Amino acid sequence: MSKTQPIPHPLPEPLVDLIAQRFRVIGEPMRIKLLDALRDGPLTVGELTERLDATQQNVSKHIGVLAQAGIVAREKEGTRVRCVIADDTVFELCELVCGGLREQVAELHDVLSGGAA
Amino acid sequence: MSKTQPIPHPLPEPLVDLIAQRFRVIGEPMRIKLLDALRDGPLTVGELTERLDATQQNVSKHIGVLAQAGIVAREKEGTRVRCVIADDTVFELCELVCGGLREQVAELHDVLSGGAA
DNA sequence: TCGCTCTACAACTGTGTGGTGGTAGAGTGT
DNA sequence: ACACTCTACCACCACACAGTTGTAGAGCGA
Numbered sequence: 042m043s044k045t046q047p048i049p050h051p052l053p054e055p056l057v058d059l060i061a062q063r064f065r066v067i068g069e070p071m072r073i074k075l076l077d078a079l080r081d082g083p084l085t086v087g088e089l090t091e092r093l094d095a096t097q098q099n100v101s102k103h104i105g106v107l108a109q110a111g112i113v114a115r116e117k118e119g120t121r122v123r124c125v126i127a128d129d130t131v132f133e134l135c136e137l138v139c140g141g142l143r144e145q146v147a148e149l150h151d152v153l154s155g156g157a158a
Numbered sequence: 159m160s161k162t163q164p165i166p167h168p169l170p171e172p173l174v175d176l177i178a179q180r181f182r183v184i185g186e187p188m189r190i191k192l193l194d195a196l197r198d199g200p201l202t203v204g205e206l207t208e209r210l211d212a213t214q215q216n217v218s219k220h221i222g223v224l225a226q227a228g229i230v231a232r233e234k235e236g237t238r239v240r241c242v243i244a245d246d247t248v249f250e251l252c253e254l255v256c257g258g259l260r261e262q263v264a265e266l267h268d269v270l271s272g273g274a275a
Numbered sequence: 276t277c278g279c280t281c282t283a284c285a286a287c288t289g290t291g292t293g294g295t296g297g298t299a300g301a302g303t304g305t
Numbered sequence: 306a307c308a309c310t311c312t313a314c315c316a317c318c319a320c321a322c323a324g325t326t327g328t329a330g331a332g333c334g335a
Contacts, residue, residue, distance in 0.1 A: 057187050060259075068182035085281085120280060130258045140247065215295070236311085
């Protein structure tokens with residue numbers, strides 16, 4: 042159902058910046074961990090803080106970045122804040138990247154085991 | 159044909175770092191422009207320098223980063239160096255991101271045009 | 276009302292890195 | 306051999322940002 046319609050070719054400058062920004066948001070280990078933790082379902086900032094063994098401030102900060110990028114959504118619930126994945130495509134992105142990594146590692150493996158002349 | 163097999167769930171630390179690094183590599187406007195330029199086919203560093211209106215040093219540097227990440231391949235050809243896309247998944251990644259961006263913009267558009275109570 | 280918990284914000288510091296200038300080295304033509 | 310072109314490497318500067326500390330404010334229970 043996902044369109045995956047082709048991108049305009051001479052990529053316009055503003056779009057380049059948007060794409061880069063998007064990748065940059067996901068390109069942070071802490072944020073990837075947060076997203077990974079939220080894969081099971083919504084969690085509060087406190088729960089995330091405990092699971093990732095991080096400081097509350099840092100978690101809040103990164104969740105803020107992810108929220109501003111529209112990747113997660115924050116929902117107040119008393120004093121707590123429930124964080125939910127708002128854009129599932131991030132996981133598809135991760136899977137694609139993992140696929141590429143697997144391929145590279147496989148090539149290296151082939152070279153190191155059989156391909157050495 | 160792409161596996162897109164699911165990722166291990168409690169994402170192991172080293173994998174998190176690898177994924178983050180990968181995204182970070184693509185999360186740079188100049189590098190996205192380089193990849194976009196290489197979509198038509200192989201180009202030399204000089205040609206890329208001219209097309210992107212950048213300095214030769216900068217292009218060489220970013221191509222180096224992309225090459226080390228296994229996203230492009232460099233091939234010496236006399237004094238010139240031909241740069242080729244080595245991992246097509248980057249374009250799939252961009253398409254996915256663009257799809258997400260489109261969706262967000264569409265939602266904003268709806269809110270701003272009809273949804274206002 | 277008072278105190279406690281939960282979260283977000285501001286200021287600061289250290290680090291990573293993008294861009295530039297300078298330059299070395301390889302390859303080519305004369 | 307010499308001059309020229311093409312590319313990569315190095316050192317440097319400037320800026321962005323991740324992480325920390327301190328703290329303000331909102332909500333809840335006693």
